[in-house]
Amino acid sequence: MAKYAFFLGCITPFRYPGIERSTREVFKTLGVELVDLEDASCCPAPGVIKSFNKATWLAVAARNLALAEKKGLDIVTICNGCYGSLFDAAHELHKDPKILDDVNKILSEIGLKYSGKTKVRHFAEVLYKEVGVEKIKKAVKKPTGYKTAVFYGCHFLKPSKLKQLDDPEDPKILDELVEAAGAESMSRKGKAMCCGAGGGLRSQFGETAMKFTKANLERMKADGAEMIVDVCPFCHLQFDASQKELGFDLPVLHLSQLFGIAMGMDAEDLGLNAHITPVKL
Amino acid sequence: MIKPVPEFAEELAANGGSSAMLCFQCGTCTLKCPSAKYTSLRTAHIMRASQLGLKDEAIDGDSLWQCTTCYTCVEWCPRNVQVVDVITALRNIAVADGMLHESHRKVAQSLVKFGHTVENNEKIKALRKELRLPENPPTVMNNTAAKADLDKILNLTGFDKLVK
Ligand code: SF4
Ligand code: SF4
Numbered sequence: 001m002a003k004y005a006f007f008l009g010c011i012t013p014f015r016y017p018g019i020e021r022s023t024r025e026v027f028k029t030l031g032v033e034l035v036d037l038e039d040a041s042c043c044p045a046p047g048v049i050k051s052f053n054k055a056t057w058l059a060v061a062a063r064n065l066a067l068a069e070k071k072g073l074d075i076v077t078i079c080n081g082c083y084g085s086l087f088d089a090a091h092e093l094h095k096d097p098k099i100l101d102d103v104n105k106i107l108s109e110i111g112l113k114y115s116g117k118t119k120v121r122h123f124a125e126v127l128y129k130e131v132g133v134e135k136i137k138k139a140v141k142k143p144t145g146y147k148t149a150v151f152y153g154c155h156f157l158k159p160s161k162l163k164q165l166d167d168p169e170d171p172k173i174l175d176e177l178v179e180a181a182g183a184e185s186m187s188r189k190g191k192a193m194c195c196g197a198g199g200g201l202r203s204q205f206g207e208t209a210m211k212f213t214k215a216n217l218e219r220m221k222a223d224g225a226e227m228i229v230d231v232c233p234f235c236h237l238q239f240d241a242s243q244k245e246l247g248f249d250l251p252v253l254h255l256s257q258l259f260g261i262a263m264g265m266d267a268e269d270l271g272l273n274a275h276i277t278p279v280k281l
Numbered sequence: 282m283i284k285p286v287p288e289f290a291e292e293l294a295a296n297g298g299s300s301a302m303l304c305f306q307c308g309t310c311t312l313k314c315p316s317a318k319y320t321s322l323r324t325a326h327i328m329r330a331s332q333l334g335l336k337d338e339a340i341d342g343d344s345l346w347q348c349t350t351c352y353t354c355v356e357w358c359p360r361n362v363q364v365v366d367v368i369t370a371l372r373n374i375a376v377a378d379g380m381l382h383e384s385h386r387k388v389a390q391s392l393v394k395f396g397h398t399v400e401n402n403e404k405i406k407a408l409r410k411e412l413r414l415p416e417n418p419p420t421v422m423n424n425t426a427a428k429a430d431l432d433k434i435l436n437l438t439g440f441d442k443l444v445k
Contacts, residue, residue, distance in 0.1 A: 010397040013418040014405055021412040038419045039427035041396040047350050048388050048398065051372040054297060056440040063434060106437050110430040158352035168356055194315055194351035201349050203384040208347060211319045271412055
């Protein structure tokens with residue numbers, strides 16, 4: 001059985017625990033074992049912590065990577081931010097022995113060492129590449145059937161030279177996954193657009209972030225969307241928390257919640273009561 | 282009068298932003314930047330100011346902090362300028378000079394306090410319990426020894442003092 005270290009991050013466990021619950025259930029159903037990455041911290045957040053001090057960002061990320069390496073497991077994240085942050089950190093530590101050395105000097109103070117082995121994976125990419133659409137289709141008991149606007153976010157596919165997962169301007173991975181759950185993935189323009197929350201904008205320039213979000217919502221609504229499916233709790237938060245003020249009401253689901261529904265999880269186990277924009281399915 | 286800072290190129294490079302020097306001012310990044318539609322952020326301008334050593338022009342004001350790190354500019358730049366790395370480097374330099382927005386300081390302090398940028402609360406604990414999850418996840422916030430390790434890193438890299 002495939003096995004990964006499960007990286008929770010911050011927004012999921014402390015704002016949308018239903019995403020955590022759904023991910024655990026869905027992976028179990030699909031025969032992938034998720035082992036808790038005990039003692040892990042914030043990834044740390046690329047837009048804020050990395051913007052303040054890169055050396056801190058790298059050392060804290062390296063601690064998380066080292067904890068997984070100690071378990072002999074690769075990391076699975078359920079957040080584009082965590083994915084971007086840990087993936088970038090692993091890449092920087094891999095390409096430059098001097099940087100790795102400097103970080104290990106810090107880690108040695110807490111009895112840890114990182115040798116550069118940990119691979120960082122995004123859950124959607126693991127589902128697509130390791131589990132596969134066919135196997136997912138077989139696990140679906142209750143096809144969801146909604147007209148869905150898939151939302152890729154930024155750090156899942158970009159920078160594409162590093163990530164090498166899909167065409168960032170016209171991606172397909174999430175469309176295929178959402179269709180595997182029995183929903184209809186709308187063909188739509190602007191799949192690659194940013195939600196607006198990243199880079200510290202949501203906390204400092206919330207009104208600017210809202211302008212990004214509004215532009216996304218207007219496009220989705222004009223194309224007839226009935227639901228938004230994201231793969232990042234930060235995009236999730238941005239769409240969920242801002243729609244009331246912006247006058248929209250599209251239900252927002254994390255892909256793990258969509259799969260949870262499709263695979264027959266009880267509605268109360270999806271944590272939908274934590275959502276601000278009501279989800280009535 | 283705006284004065285160039287001759288050592289700025291070195292400072293920028295030391296922070297990982299040397300690729301700004303490759304920019305040939307085609308303007309593609311600014312054209313493609315979603316933030317530029319709504320804000321004063323003009324990426325090409327920041328790159329040019331960086332090349333000329335116009336430190337204040339590159340780091341002052343809100344423009345630098347209006348980037349969501351969406352990487353659209355990096356995807357399109359014909360010169361392979363790592364625009365987000367340059368912006369990150371400039372932000373690091375600005376913060377080292379004491380320019381840290383209050384809301385950002387709060388997020389940073391949350392990392393110092395809890396090991397996470399978001400805190401747990403009673404409502405979430407109740408919800409976690411309903412979902413048959415432990416009230417606190419098995420992360421650094423739930424283990425004092427692990428938290429002490431994280432504290433040590435934040436201290437060794439000077440982060441605790443930087444964001445105080
Ligand atoms: S796209 Fe690249 S080369 Fe063109 S202005 Fe922007 S950073 Fe410079
Ligand atoms: S990464 Fe920043 S500068 Fe580049 S396109 Fe996105 S918002 Fe604009």
